[in-house]
Amino acid sequence: MAQVDTASIDAEYLLAFDRGAPEASMVAKQRRRFSIPWFRWLVLLLAALFFIIPLVAGVIFSLQNDAGQFSLDSIRAINQQIGFSDAFRLSLQLALITVVISMALVVPTAVYVHLKVPKLLAAVEFTTLLPIVFPPIVLILGVLHVTPPFLKDHAWFLALFYVVLAMPFAYRAVESGLQAMDLQVLVEASRSLGGRWGSTLLRVILPNLTTSLISSVVLVTALVFSEYTMSSLAGWITLPVWTEQFAQANGHIVTAVAMLTLLGVWVVLSLIVLVDLSRARLQQRKRSSTS
């Protein structure tokens, strides 16, 4: 959830620059100049320790062998573990399918609601939040109960369920991007120039939504790569299920897998934020040189 927030704030911040809102840059500047009193530093430090200690412990543990000495064996060994590559591939496929279906559902819906029935925005947002409202286990047992058996025979049916689970994140990210751009005017400008709906979506809306789309995709992927209960109950060995099963066999290797997954997500997120920031800074510099 924390990632949703940063991503959407970044998107809004950027788009404020795009639209040339001078207030936004002023606010940002003031925020940067603001000095933080010592007790806030303390809170920050405590929070940081709370998050960092388990991570550091995990990294250290994954870099040890059974005798407790430093070694890269567990990382090297990951690939050779029975079932790892299958589980990884399955999770990757599921992530891909979920992302494609989610985006195909969420983007046109959000655009349509924004343009044609803005009155329903609140209702749609509430609906997309429902998967969070229900306890996951209730949702999962319910879904397993009603899913026809022929669907359950194929692992990809999990993707359908993940689309529902990921809906709150996918929708919010896209929604905040749409909110930040002047959607109606851009669409009308495109249409008055002869743009059909398809080309308007492809050439005008999507290119101005990239930041939101990326954060949406990252969130959905992260969710698929961490979902355990459903796949395990449905009897499919995705990466989290494999991790859990294998944990009994070799703790070091499993921790290494977890750490690498985390590192991967972290690197991707940092890249996105960096790209955003450098773009914003570039625009700011150009702005000050033109005015």
Place this chain on the structure above:
Amino acid sequence: MTPDATATDVAPTGQAAMPATDTPSVPTGAGVELRSLSRQFGATLALDRFSLTIAPGELVALLGPSGCGKTTALRVLAGFERPDQGQVLVGGRDVTRLPAQKRDMGMVFQSYSLFPNMDARANVGFGLRMRRWSGAKRKARADELLELVGLAEHRTKYPHQLSGGQQQRVALARALAIEPQVLLLDEPLSALDAKVRAELREQIRAIQQRLLITTVFVTHDQEEALSMADRVCVMRAGRIEQVDVPAALYARPTTAFVAQFVGVSSRIEASFDAGQPVILGQRCTARPGSASRETSARLDALLRPEDLTVTPDHDGEATVVHSSFLGGTTRLDVLLGATVLKIDVRSDVAARLSPSTRVRVGLHNDEVLLVEHLEPEGR
């Protein structure tokens, strides 16, 4: 008439009395006819049997207070809004049911509407891309139009690198690139500062005259409307109050609303002598459009600041209460009875008319517009 017929040998659609511009070139725009358009939003009648005919190559300004339906009229013409009733004809063809993307109308919006992901040239070329022009032709045409709006050296800049005025000029070039049948401008200058606004106003008018493109310009700024338009259409609550050339609209408003909204007017109650109105002791004639004594017992004359004269007079019954210097002329607030009159005088004359000077007020012109009486508000 086919929609793309140039009007070389075709008379403007039934509008023979239309003031023709004296530019020798041929109109590239189509004639427009709005027939009895109505559009309701909930309880609001945004358009109420709105009818207007625009000749090819003419610039008509839609002028009116906020919420009177100007934008709605423009959006119905552009195809973004369906009228509940009435028809839209462009070049003689009924386009009421045609979606916006097939109407061939260039539009410039009030808010900045350039595509943030494209540079100036790509923005201008967008409409041509939708018309499947090749890249090279698109580029050439976009550069030509950016030249036209004076932004040739900015063609590779992105919207966020352009000032507000520059962005609106790119938007204008983008709208013109598709050689639209009609150009629609919805308060394109309202977000800009006064100086840029005045410059751009002239530039838009010059380009419009050069291309002779049929144009509808929405504004709530009367100065903008009067200075740019061939004709001004004053709207109020979804209806047309008066359509006329700027000079006539100013000199001969036919309703109290127009007289108050366009330019400045003062009210003086008329007395009657043998059925003839008498104002400031002078016999006058009622202008067409005046209210009659049958409908209301008491009538006011609406007078422009330059319709009135002031002469210093110790026995005069009026007093100068305020003067504001406007350059060549000075506007005086003169208190007569309970009414404050706005009167323009030459500034050298005004030098002798400092506040609290007693004056006599007279009329320049004995043709006046009479409207229903309104009690003067207490000062």
